[in-house]
Amino acid sequence: MRNDVPDPVPLAQALIRCRSVTPADDGAMAVLEAALAPLGFACHRLRFGEIENLFAIRGEGGPHLMFAGHTDVVPPGTTGWTTDPFGGEVRDGLLFGRGATDMKGGVAAWISAVTDVLARRPDLPGTLSLLITGDEEGPAVDGTVKVLDWLRDQQKIPDCCVVGEPTSKAVLGDTIKVGRRGSLNATLTVHGTQGHSAYPQRADNPIHRLVRVLAALTGTPLDQGTEFFEPTTLQVTSFDVGNPATNVIPPSATARLNIRFNDRHTEASLTAHLRAALEAEAPRHELAVSCSGEAFLTQPGPFVAALQAAVLAETGQAAKLDTGGGTSDARFIARFCPVAELGAVGATMHKADESTPVAELRALARLYARVIEDVLA
Template sequence: MRNAPADPLPLAQALIRCPSVTPADAGALGVLEAALAPLGFTCHRMRFGETENLFARRGTGGPHFCYAGHTDVVPPGGQGWTDDPFAASVRDGVLYGRGACDMKGGIAAFVAGLTDYLAANPNPPGSISLLITGDEEGPAKDGTVRVLDWLAERGEIPDMALVGEPTSRAQLGDIVKVGRRGSMTAWITLFGTQGHSAYPQRADNPIHRLVRVLHRLTAEPIDAGSEFFEPTTLQVTGFDVGNSANNVIPGEARAMLNIRFNDLHTSASLTDRLHAALRAEEARYDMRIDCSGESFLTKPGPFVEALTRAVERQTGQAPALDTGGGTSDARFLARFCPVAELGGVGATMHKADECVPIAELRDLAALYRAVLEESLG
């Protein structure tokens, strides 16, 4: 007789009860390590800066399948919660708590699916690992990116990676993310000459110049999108002159921009575009750029096809391949191996009363078991 499937609920509750708001670990990785060690995983805990990370691997051969995720969560906020956000309450078949959706529930579902997979395949081909970080919701400087450097030095880079972010839109498995747009932010300061507003001929108004720059950048679409990506977008997210006097032309004006870009561009080419718009004003300016990630794409191939088969097996429908949304730690893994994202429905992530139906958690565990079966053969 086949044993009952492993239940992800107890582990999900134990993880939620660790108030691991970035960068605090609050015991979450210890809870996860305690669940993985009895399954035969060799666990490595590593700390970079304030961030605790865990890499756990079972087996040494190939192919090497890696599940990546994070146990850190965003702050719960002060209002809107029916229960304590770290109580992991269950009401009417729904698990509530910060991280239930993003993404402690997903981690628990993977461990449950993994447990069932190993029960049916005690000596699976290749190896399985988990790369779990504590800074995905924060600066993402001392987590996945640092662990990958450590793995590269040891020759343990995976052959494929699945990030368990809650990517499903309306129902479980309807979306597999095979890429993400790049994201960059620009802080621009344009300098003029301060003066009296009654004598504008004696001043050089930087506001007028910066408004023209922003018009050049936003008047026309940057592109129409590409085969796998939606159009690039540029949004003005801040504008300030630091001036409280209505009769003074200020000496400088500042703007902040955020660009989400597809595979037709790089952060370098878009930086050149910004410089060109600013140089057209023939004014002195300063610009600082921060790129949190370039765009990436895992094109349809063996790994994506395995994920598609797993979803079809469990849901009866093929998933859509998508590259929308913000950034994730998949951008770091994409530098080393094929990577995709597949998780639960993300309707309540980062909200008050964040939650996941328990039935969905159990279905996700079954889906992750199917992913392992299809990916490892």
């Protein structure tokens, strides 16, 4: 186990003290550039729309290992904090502040790891880079997606990528995320014929039709899951008619639903499934779909094995490969290269009094140092 990695806490504190609630940057990228430039990184500040992004790169040739993270945070909320959400206070062995866990602490730990590795191995082969966005917690349209397009144009796409999201569940290193479910939102609108409820034969009740559509969609599971993914879930999240009267059959009815899907499905296949259910019960209908990300899976191989070996050597944990949870920017990176997520315990992310143990943050820096050396080896 390494004991000489530079302390990541001061850098994490400096980042926390930037009030970078999406889309604000408040100096966070400047803090990172000041830390990376002296290490020999060429820093590219990339602004798209309102969003500040940073791509920093050092070295040349392969393998090219990229770290991806974000400095934007969710709002702190108005209650529940016992300290300044942007103070970066250390108290009772914990570093407090919005982003301490998700994920300014992880960004600081990676830079501490890089500092350590380069100090010991200035001739480190290959290429190291960092993609840091300010748009992960927001719409995610002017951040990682745009930077990846820029990297493609610059021919700087990495060979593999570690995303520093707080993936550990109980103890550091117990979980590596090698995929994420996709997420699809859909609005289903069924049109009928308005009429008096006492004379239903003169109307066409769209509610009845839409209920049958939803019964068909929810009555049969979409799948039973896969080796790495849980079963796909379809949840109806809203049903609206907008009818204040009790004796009027409305002209239309609308439902919204969310599907969290595994790699047996795509946006296109699920859209076709929804449309088929509508067409079976509702001749007149509308379907609007938006997909925030397709499901992806990084198959176990040399990259994932190197991460697992580093975790075992540094923490003693036999990391479980997992695909649960929501979405992350890894869904965009997966289009270009193998990607896995490895980071701190995420118990307090997005909560009041978000915090991370100082000892764990230092251990994460040591783990990342081993990851860098093992993957580039």
